Amino acid sequence: MPQIFDVVVIGGGPGGYIAAIRAAQLGLRTACVDEWRGADGKPALGGTCTNVGCIPSKALLQSSENFDQVGHHFADHGVRVRGLELDLAQMLRRKDKVVKASNDGIVYLFKKNKIAFFHGSGSLVSAGASGCEVAVKGAQNETLTAKNVIVATGSSPRPLPGADFDESLVLSNTGALAIPEVPKRLGVIGAGVIGLEMGSVWRRLGSEVTILEALPDFLGTADEQIAKEAWKVFTKQGLKIELGVRITGVKAKKDVTVEYGDAQGKSQSIVVDRLIVSIGRVPNTSGLNAGGVGLKLDERGFVGVDEHCRTNLPNVWAIGDVVRGPMLAHKAEEEGAAVAERIAGKKPHVDFNTVPWVIYTSPEIAWVGKTEQQLKADGVEYRAGTFPFSANARARALGDTTGMVKFLADAKTDQILGVHIVGPFAGELIAEAVVAMEFHGSSEDIGMICHAHPSLSEAMKDAALAVDKRALNI
Numbered sequence: 001m002p003q004i005f006d007v008v009v010i011g012g013g014p015g016g017y018i019a020a021i022r023a024a025q026l027g028l029r030t031a032c033v034d035e036w037r038g039a040d041g042k043p044a045l046g047g048t049c050t051n052v053g054c055i056p057s058k059a060l061l062q063s064s065e066n067f068d069q070v071g072h073h074f075a076d077h078g079v080r081v082r083g084l085e086l087d088l089a090q091m092l093r094r095k096d097k098v099v100k101a102s103n104d105g106i107v108y109l110f111k112k113n114k115i116a117f118f119h120g121s122g123s124l125v126s127a128g129a130s131g132c133e134v135a136v137k138g139a140q141n142e143t144l145t146a147k148n149v150i151v152a153t154g155s156s157p158r159p160l161p162g163a164d165f166d167e168s169l170v171l172s173n174t175g176a177l178a179i180p181e182v183p184k185r186l187g188v189i190g191a192g193v194i195g196l197e198m199g200s201v202w203r204r205l206g207s208e209v210t211i212l213e214a215l216p217d218f219l220g221t222a223d224e225q226i227a228k229e230a231w232k233v234f235t236k237q238g239l240k241i242e243l244g245v246r247i248t249g250v251k252a253k254k255d256v257t258v259e260y261g262d263a264q265g266k267s268q269s270i271v272v273d274r275l276i277v278s279i280g281r282v283p284n285t286s287g288l289n290a291g292g293v294g295l296k297l298d299e300r301g302f303v304g305v306d307e308h309c310r311t312n313l314p315n316v317w318a319i320g321d322v323v324r325g326p327m328l329a330h331k332a333e334e335e336g337a338a339v340a341e342r343i344a345g346k347k348p349h350v351d352f353n354t355v356p357w358v359i360y361t362s363p364e365i366a367w368v369g370k371t372e373q374q375l376k377a378d379g380v381e382y383r384a385g386t387f388p389f390s391a392n393a394r395a396r397a398l399g400d401t402t403g404m405v406k407f408l409a410d411a412k413t414d415q416i417l418g419v420h421i422v423g424p425f426a427g428e429l430i431a432e433a434v435v436a437m438e439f440h441g442s443s444e445d446i447g448m449i450c451h452a453h454p455s456l457s458e459a460m461k462d463a464a465l466a467v468d469k470r471a472l473n474i
């Protein structure tokens with residue numbers, strides 16, 4: 001007997017579970033199908049983000065930062081600690097507990113909102129104007145009938161050709177979050193977000209980290225000035241980053257040999273104990289039966305969607321990492337909530353221009369809107385204001401004065417076009433810029449707002465004032 005729903009969501013990551021919760025809040029009969037299993041073999045809702053992404057990586061970033069602070073920075077504050085020891089097994093257990101609490105939180109939210117959960121792999125059987133059918137392959141096979149289907153199947157790590165992940169020597173994000181002992185020599189391929197975050201974790205815990213990056217520029221998606229500042233800090237911390245390399249071979253036996261051509265084209269090699277490969281991610285579409293029902297994928301293999309996340313099939317929607325745009329949990333969530341609202345007849349809007357980015361290194365890097373190089377390329381006239389954390393009283397009290405805040409505003413209207421931060425708590429500070437941009441605020445608006453003293457947020461105000469060359473504290 002088929003089960004009938006208004007909405008069936010395939011995928012229980014941040015895109016899928018938020019879509020399901022919003023649909024249920026709006027009174028739609030909702031089901032979510034997800035195939036993830038935790039390390040204990042049991043269903044584990046939350047997708048990549050909760051299980052092997054955002055949440056465990058931030059848990060380890062915090063724990064490793066604590067270790068680094070006690071080991072290297074507490075003495076500056078007059079706090080001497082003798083006999084500091086790393087209990088890596090406990091650090092990893094704590095990370096697993098943080099993940100489990102998040103998995104359980106989603107189960108609770110599903111129950112609270114009366115969302116039916118099916119554990120298994122979901123695929124489209126049919127999709128038409130009158131509704132869709134989804135087959136679930138799991139412990140029990142089911143067929144669900146739905147007026148609407150939301151595809152939220154996420155993404156998987158891209159392997160390097162010829163170096164499959166074994167999660168022992170050659171690690172994806174999954175293995176990188178669970179290395180049982182600190183590797184003496186850790187190699188990382190790709191100086192993107194995962195490479196920098198996971199490279200930072202293991203460096204703080206004692207590894208010699210070498211990151212090999214194909215592109216000639218460091219962090220090309222960030223503002224150039226911010227990327228330059230971050231480069232200085234990371235290399236000073238001890239991350240060895242080589243740019244412009246071409247990987248020619250990876251041999252994994254007892255350890256891992258990586259052969260590559262350097263920026264000058266000279267053949268080089270490194271031998272490391274473990275290798276993290278973080279060279280981007282690919283959309284999960286293979287289990288969907290896209291070909292069978294005529295669901296169009298784009299030229300890069302993502303599910304093709306319009307700006308409202310509609311696919312080419314009636315009543316089939318797609319959101320999150322499996323569609324175009326940045327692979328970020330909050331972008332997936334915004335799309336999920338918006339699609340649920342659209343199904344319920346509302347007219348939501350997702351503003352892709354104000355999706356913030358945060359890289360949780362130390363210092364953190366965060367930005368929203370356009371970079372200076374993008375504005376130049378687009379021929380936009382702008383004014384820039386920067387303010388260093390070294391001139392901010394709270395940063396000095398904190399003992400972390402690295403980095404700066406940078407505002408970019410339209411030369412004529414003063415509307416904020418982009419805000420870029422490298423420095424302490426950049427990931428929290430960026431929220432003010434997102435709100436300001438969402439309300440089409442100007443740098444003068446931020447400069448006129450009273451910010452608490454002493455606070456890091458005063459660096460936001462001073463950088464905004466600096467656009468008009470009137471920063472107060474420098």
Ligand code: FAD
Pocket residue numbers: 010011012013014015016017033034035036046047048049050052053054055057120121122123152153154155173194284287288319320321322326327328329330331332
């Ligand atoms: P996913 O989270 O990938 O979830 C998809 C779910 O669908 C999975 O459970 C999968 O098993 C399931 N699924 C797939 N196919 C099927 C099928 N056929 N049937 C049933 N189920 C299926 N983003 C941030 O914004 N901030 C961060 O700090 C951050 N840190 C990250 C750290 C790491 C190490 C990684 C790898 C990623 C990180 N991300 C971060 C990115 C973030 O995890 C993704 O953007 C986000 O998870 C995408 O959500 P999603 O719902 O689209 O897909």
Ligand code: NAI
Pocket residue numbers: 160189190191192193194195197212213214215245247278279280281326327328357358359360
């Ligand atoms: P990424 O796209 O951030 O970085 C990949 C890097 O690998 C790029 O710099 C690229 O030039 C390089 N590269 C590609 N092929 C290469 C090769 N053959 N040799 C050497 N270098 C190569 O991808 P990453 O780090 O794998 O992360 C995937 C996505 O997950 C991110 O783009 C982001 O969307 C998300 N994520 C977000 C986080 C956050 O928001 N804090 C944290 C971690 C991941």
